[in-house]
Amino acid sequence: MVENRPFLTFLTHLVLIAGVVIVVFPVYLAFIASTHGPGQFVSGLVPLLPGPHLVENYSTIWNEGLSSSGAPPIWVMMMNSLLMAVAIAVGKIAISLLSAYAIVYFKFPFRLLAFWIIFITLMLPVEVRIIPTFAVVANLGMLNSYQGLILPLIASATATFLFRQFFLTIPDELMEAARVDGAGPMKFFRDILLPLSRTNIAALFVILFIFGWVQYMWPLLVTSDSRYYTIVMGIKRLAASADSEPLWHLVMAAVILAMLPPVLVVIFMQRLFVKGLVETEK
Amino acid sequence: MQTKRTIFPSKLLPYILLAPQLAVTLIFFIWPALQAVKSSFEREDPFGFRTTFIWFDNYRRIFADPNYLSSLGRTAIFAISVTLLSMAISLLLAVAVNRLLRSGKVYTTLLVWPYAVAPVVVGILWWFIFNPSIGLAPYILRGLGISWNHRIDGNQAMILIIIAAAWKQISYNFLFFVAGLQSVPQSLNEAAAIDGAGPFKRFWTIIFPLISPTTFFLLIININYAMFDTFGIVDATTSGGPAQATNILVYKVYTDGVLNLNIGSSAAQSVILMLIVIALTIVQFRFVERRVQY
């Protein structure tokens, strides 16, 4: 701060507190709703202070789900989401590390072509190729399967570019020293490159875990069997039924559970999260 | 393109390393995209027995369809509103946090987590707040003499999805603005203060011009976000209604293709969306090259 202006400092805090209220309030309201009984939502106004049914609501939704919605218990969907998010993050990181390694440390015919093919995926989000991608997955017999949920999402231009960028900053001499020390390509990759990429891998994992967790349209397309529902797509079914009967307390408990894992990841790994976010977009 | 000064001599290995990425890309990205382009020039009979090549008929039909044109307009309004609203709030918060030293970290933690909330969950949160029968917002608005029902009023529905979409994007924009502000050398700010510029003047004449690369970058990213990543928000709040008022392009391509099985039209819409993403990506990358000078 260049000069000391008490009023400006006061204003600064006021702005930030207002910002935090805007950001937190919708979630606060959802949490409050999840602690009340069904009677509170028949008419009038939603409650603004916590009610007594917290444990009851959460254990109901966790173990049983909402029978009327056709969705399985929350824990099943949470496990599916966890599996999908982790598999997507690990898969993207693994194949991107390998392709970035090939592009940076080798010269070979069609290297530029390979780079452009990977680059093109940036311009083809699932939203612009819904039907044909669905058709491919259906033809491969991967509807209602974990492979179908995961595989089509693990190509990653951004992760490849991040690792490429990072590899280029590693001094050439390190690879030369390793060669003189008798390390072949895969040994160098495992002994030197992977350990050096640790922070980048962790940062990327945070971002990609969130990416995998919040997927909505893709699970909606490829899963019709409720055993494969993810929490994020399942919750929409819960919400749809909540509007007809007053089940807001249970729906909101599910909402809180659905956002908890990725939000906790962001809060507790904030440094990695920020690094991952800022660097993947560079 | 850059490689290392020395490279490993293997001939086959790089192809093996690239194989998984390229396989996934070709099977699930390139091939379907080509299929979309192909189908956009074809018409399928109602029973799916025959397809005929019809050149640009699908495109012609789309651009003659008042629903599509209205969707195009609605998308533009939506994307611009989300971008401006979210970026304005984020910039204000980022500037505030940048003035603080230690407490700035606490505020940052409290502000960044919505990035991790799925769009469809964001939709449900705001749908709950604006629920016409029990929501808090309609209750307050009633007190102000405004009757809220986004199930009937298209403009109110649009406002609802704009608020929800902008809310989610605040944390993202905030982080990039903070990063941008921190890269402005403190000495410039001090020099301007010595030159007699007050804090507000300093912001608009020194700092804001210097973070313009960040601003421009976010502009592109936000438009991209509003156009493609908001499917869940729309699906959870308005489902494109009432009367198509919030049927933005990405939602329309889904409903026409997946729900109404209008393959040709949906494919043509996909191709148009593809062209939009390609244009946005090109703008973004040409700009990244220019950003280097800062």
Added chain:
Amino acid sequence: MATISLIDLMKSYGDIPAVKGVNLDVADGELIVLVGPSGCGKSTLLRMVAGLETVTSGSIEIGGRNVVKAEPAERDIAMVFQNYALYPHMTVRGNLEYGLKNRGTPREEINRRVREAADILEIGALLDRKPRQLSGGQRQRVAMGRAIVREPAAFLFDEPLSNLDAKLRVQMRVEIRKLQRRLKTTSLYVTHDQLEAMTLADRLVVMNSGLVEQIGTPTEVYDRPATLFVAGFIGSPPMNLIPVSSLSGNEVSAGLPSGTDIVGIRPDAFVLEQPAEPSLALEASVELLEPIGGESHLHVRLNSSGQSIVLSVPGRPEIAEVSDIVVHARLADLHPFSAQTGRRADNP
């Protein structure tokens, strides 16, 4: 222990030649310094010996074995890099061991060699640290240690001291010399610093634009530079190169070998008093006097041609700047060169 032979060694990048045919025989245990300005091909030459650059033509023999096609690891060499290239995520011990482990050296043998190298280099206390916790000088030692533990046929040094500050550089230079004497390992050492080259080398290889200008002991190269380039490159301040035409008034041409049109005179070969031996005298005006401790550099401009030359004179002479003087040099101290060939005119 091994000899190294380079035979007609050439390297070009596309159409651009970097090394244009080099022949060199390095004796067992010898320390050869490759010196030259940046871009002269000395690093490329060293990296070809290491196996980090492919050879365009010619051959390299280490210990009598042609290694042109061999991988770096198969050449039995160790290399010390300019930026040390220590593995940042491994401890000092890990760095020293890595090459031995890759070769499947038995554990006890690894331990023995690491202990020995650590003793020699006095880095025993640093073995469990990471490179980032070390000072520049310590990193340099670890880089040396990584080469020593391998007990290779040859050491290759690629400007190993240029990342150190001036004081440390002198100190490490002495240590490298002592170490090499002690281990008697054949070494190729690349530097652009001619002082480093002079003090370290058994023999110098002076290179310029991809070619060897001269090979010889430091004294030979200093006393009888074979080419105009070497004359100008070795020695500080550099040798003054004066066209014969501007030696007007002196009866020197008769004493110079035929074909001489440039004479080289070292700054310290000039004297201010006329010597007893046959000498030449040049009228000049003083432009600048730089006292640098025990001696002074005198920048003067020749009256005959206007050329600026530098004299190195002992002590601090009482000479006013912007005054006219006469400088002398013994005819025996002149180096005759031919401008046409760029070489010495008195070579047998």
